[in-house]
Amino acid sequence: xxxPLRFLSDRVVSVSLRVALGGYVIFMSRRFxxxxxGYFRNLARQxxxxxxxxxxxxxxxxxxxxxxxxxxxxxxxxxxxxxxSDVLAPALVAVAAVATWLxxxxxxxxxxxxxxxxxx
Numbered sequence: 170x171x172x173p174l175r176f177l178s179d180r181v182v183s184v185s186l187r188v189a190l191g192g193y194v195i196f197m198s199r200r201f202x203x204x205x206x207g208y209f210r211n212l213a214r215q216x217x218x219x220x221x222x223x224x225x226x227x228x229x230x231x232x233x234x235x236x237x238x239x240x241x242x243x244x245x246x247x248x249x250x251x252x253x254s255d256v257l258a259p260a261l262v263a264v265a266a267v268a269t270w271l272x273x274x275x276x277x278x279x280x281x282x283x284x285x286x287x288x289x
Contacts, residue, residue, distance in 0.1 A: 180248060187244035194237030195272065201230035203274040234272060239265035 176182060201208065205226035206219065242264045246252045 191240035198233035
């Protein structure tokens with residue numbers, strides 16, 4: 170029988186799980202940033218459209234996007250490159266911020282196709 174602690178402490182498995190988690194967080198946060206209320210619109214079709222709530226969802230999605238980038242950059246720096254120092258933390262925060270800025274999708278105006286006079 171395989172010991173789960175030994176399996177999870179393996180460097181390749183550990184990095185793979187962290188990169189998969191960070192990638193999933195990035196994937197979902199990009200979708201929420203592009204269309205903040207799209208998930209809720211698809212889930213509850215009778216729900217009132219809360220346009221005033223979009224900036225809050227978009228800000229939280231941007232923070233989650235940064236978090237996913239930080240997870241991946243930390244996994245690469247610490248687990249693969251074996252870097253450890255006090256200077257590493259601000260450098261990883263900066264790398265994650267730059268990656269977040271590069272990965273931000275364009276905002277989609279989801280309700281514009283149903284309203285006359287609004288164009289993309």
